[in-house]
Amino acid sequence: MSSQPSTQPPRAVLLLSGGLDSATCLAIAKSEGFEVHALTVTYGQRHPQEVEQARAIANALGAASHRVVTLDLRAIGGSALTDDIEVPKDRPADAGGEGSFVHEAGESAVPITYVPARNATFLGVALGLAEVIGAADIFIGVNSVDYSGYPDCRPEFVAAFEAMANLATRAGIEGTRFKIRAPLQFMSKAEIIRTGLSLGVDYGLTHSCYDPTEDGASCGHCDACQLRKAGFAKAGIADPTRYA
Numbered sequence: 648m649s650s651q652p653s654t655q656p657p658r659a660v661l662l663l664s665g666g667l668d669s670a671t672c673l674a675i676a677k678s679e680g681f682e683v684h685a686l687t688v689t690y691g692q693r694h695p696q697e698v699e700q701a702r703a704i705a706n707a708l709g710a711a712s713h714r715v716v717t718l719d720l721r722a723i724g725g726s727a728l729t730d731d732i733e734v735p736k737d738r739p740a741d742a743g744g745e746g747s748f749v750h751e752a753g754e755s756a757v758p759i760t761y762v763p764a765r766n767a768t769f770l771g772v773a774l775g776l777a778e779v780i781g782a783a784d785i786f787i788g789v790n791s792v793d794y795s796g797y798p799d800c801r802p803e804f805v806a807a808f809e810a811m812a813n814l815a816t817r818a819g820i821e822g823t824r825f826k827i828r829a830p831l832q833f834m835s836k837a838e839i840i841r842t843g844l845s846l847g848v849d850y851g852l853t854h855s856c857y858d859p860t861e862d863g864a865s866c867g868h869c870d871a872c873q874l875r876k877a878g879f880a881k882a883g884i885a886d887p888t889r890y891a
Contacts, residue, residue: 656682658782659828660773663687663705663713665697667853667875668788668831670704671843675830676786677708678846683786685710686776688769690762691721692728696863700854707852716772726762727857734760734858736868756796760857760870766799770808770827777825778818785812786828793836793874805829836878844884851887864891 659681663669676683687701698715705713724730735758766789773785789800798804809827813819831839843850855875856865865872867890879886 656680657784658682658684658711658777658780659784659786660777660780660782661685661710661786662769662773662788663701663710664788665700665704665853666788666855666871667836667843667850667878668790668839669701670708670848670850670853671839671846672786672788672831673704673708673710674843674846674848676784676828681784681786682711683709684776684780684782685713686769686773687713687715688718688772689715690718690729690765690768692762693734694728694854694856694859696859697854700852703852707849708847714776718768718772720762720765720768723763727759728762732759734866734869736858736866738870738873757798758796758870761797764799766797766804767808770812774812774816774825778816783818783823784826784828786830788831789829790831790834790836790839792833793839793878802829802832805832835881836874837881840878840882840884849887855888860891864889866891 659676661673661676661683663673663685664687673683673685685705687698689695689698702713720729727734770785770787777785789805791801805827809825812825812827819825855871857869857871858866865888875888876886
């Protein structure tokens with residue numbers, strides 16, 4: 648594992664998807680004094696333009712480096728984002744819980760847009776990079792308030808992965824204490840947007856849609872688009888997204 652002089656700012660690895668949450672997470676990490684090394688995973692998703700948005704965000708917010716790693720999760724499928732499965736549209740919001748959606752009888756509470764073990768896989772790659780560059784902190788933009796019901800966005804998952812990281816790595820057993828940082832964990836989408844704007848995030852660079860058009864316009868009807876639109880509305884901020 649490489650070392651760095653004590654006079655240098657602490658290094659951190661940040662998972663950057665090109666979306667609203669991870670862009671805000673990058674701005675927060677920078678504001679906390681970290682030298683941020685961004686990591687984007689292109690995994691066979693149906694919306695590859697988010698990778699280009701991640702590059703633009705990393706450049707605009709001053710990431711120290713930006714790596715793109717390719718994994719072919721279409722080889723296992725099991726998600727509307729990595730398989731030939733229709734993306735759900737216009738699901739009504741559940742009035743009983745912020746950020747959740749009404750499910751039909753017999754439907755799993757976890758939507759078909761969940762990608763099996765995605766965050767565990769991505770954090771595993773980020774952990775490897777952290778070992779290589781001498782970073783002890785890994786940022787991920789998961790959220791358990793305004794989200795679609797994914798199990799790997801919960802605080803219990805974040806805590807469990809952190810414990811594993813300190814057991815499963817050479818750096819961990821040699822004394823590095825890895826910390827998985829999820830600064831957006833308990834923030835509403837509106838709070839995330841307000842925070843990002845205060846830190847200079849240009850949300851016009853971000854992409855959230857699960858099923859964009861061929862020219863990159865957001866559909867406006869998938870869960871991600873609905874959460875995004877509701878967040879800007881609650882924040883009282885004009886949504887810069889280009890919708891189809």
